[in-house]
Amino acid sequence: MPFTYAILHEGDKGFGISFPDFPGCVSGGQTEEDAIRRGEETLNFHVAGMVEDGDQLPFVRTLSELRSDPLFADSLGDGFLTIVLFDLPGKSVRINVSMDENLLDAIDRAAQAKGQSRSAYLADAARARIRSAA
Known part of the structure; x- marks a missing residue:
């Protein structure tokens, strides 16, 4: 099962999660665990939609590739990294x-x-x- 890195941020009303290699794919939850679980569901829905629409999936970068990206450093801020698994939909x-x-x-x-x-x-x-x- 493939994985990607996600950034978990604490906010005033819970936690947000975003995916540097999947721009626009964001979610959140009341706790860290809830945000990660919801983030996984959101990412799977996002990837399935991209596949269904015939969109090319982004290249999932390694940790060292992310660290060398100045935009990643800015988006990380005071958040922390986690790994989220996702499914690649196949033919039924x-x-x-x-x-x-x-x-x-x-x-x-x-x-x-x-x-x-x-x-x-x-x-x-x-x-x-x-x-x-x-």
């Missing part, structure tokens, strides 16, 4: 799986409650499980 592939019918019904109800398709709900659940195992 149709699969055939078998599972208990009651579990499938529960999945469908949960997906509907979130306004998602069964496939999107299962993919999100799998991503969450994979991230928690890492």
Whole structure:
């Protein structure tokens, strides 16, 4: 899974997070952990949108490349760096799986409650499980 560097800043009402290699992609949260989690979600949404629109993804710089950029030093200010993982969306592939019918019904109800398709709900659940195992 690829990663990029993010800058975490403390503000008056919480924390903000920005991504030097993804200009305009920003988020925030009440705590550092919340800002990082929301930042990851925002970055994944941003990258998926770029891929869907056919936009070229930016080159993700190394830490030494970032440090040599004077604009990075200005944007870092009193913030601190963290690493955020993101997904590179791929082509959807149709699969055939078998599972208990009651579990499938529960999945469908949960997906509907979130306004998602069964496939999107299962993919999100799998991503969450994979991230928690890492």
